[in-house]
Amino acid sequence: xxxxxxxxxxxxxxxxxxxxxxxxxxxxxxxxxxSWCVDVQGEKLHGLKSHDYHxxxxxxxxxxxxxxLHTNVWKASTEINKFVKDSCSSRIQxxxxxxxxxSISKIVCKLEKYFPHxxxxxxxxxxxxxxxxxxxxxxx
Numbered sequence: 001x002x003x004x005x006x007x008x009x010x011x012x013x014x015x016x017x018x019x020x021x022x023x024x025x026x027x028x029x030x031x032x033x034x035s036w037c038v039d040v041q042g043e044k045l046h047g048l049k050s051h052d053y054h055x056x057x058x059x060x061x062x063x064x065x066x067x068x069l070h071t072n073v074w075k076a077s078t079e080i081n082k083f084v085k086d087s088c089s090s091r092i093q094x095x096x097x098x099x100x101x102x103s104i105s106k107i108v109c110k111l112e113k114y115f116p117h118x119x120x121x122x123x124x125x126x127x128x129x130x131x132x133x134x135x136x137x138x139x140x
Contacts, residue, residue, distance in 0.1 A: 020064055021064065022040060075110075087127075098131075101135075108124070
């Protein structure tokens with residue numbers, strides 16, 4: 001029997017993630033009521049709007065997966081999340097862009113260690129070019 005991938009969640013972990021998301025409460029108009037959109041038994045999210053997925057991906061997912069994922073996978077995911085937040089900032093300094101340029105190739109290499117090659121396409125490697133384009137053209 002093959003061992004599961006370091007980024008894969010088992011059935012119990014998926015259920016605990018769905019229960020956690022179902023229990024979240026937000027201020028009015030920040031995000032939808034996730035309790036209506038989570039199927040704990042089926043371990044699925046459904047009926048969310050794009051803004052809700054954005055909230056999950058940017059703010060919640062790394063907090064939720066901190067206890068569920070292997071430490072190295074979680075750290076690599078955290079680094080790419082921080083890179084995206086920093087590169088999309090409306091107030092970015094040239095020194096910050098230089099640091100982003102230096103760090104993104106290391107981050108992509110870390111991700112390549114843990115995720116299969118089928119995960120990567122042009123969009124994942126595009127992040128390597130974003131800091132230099134940001135330096136030439138201003139904030140992204």
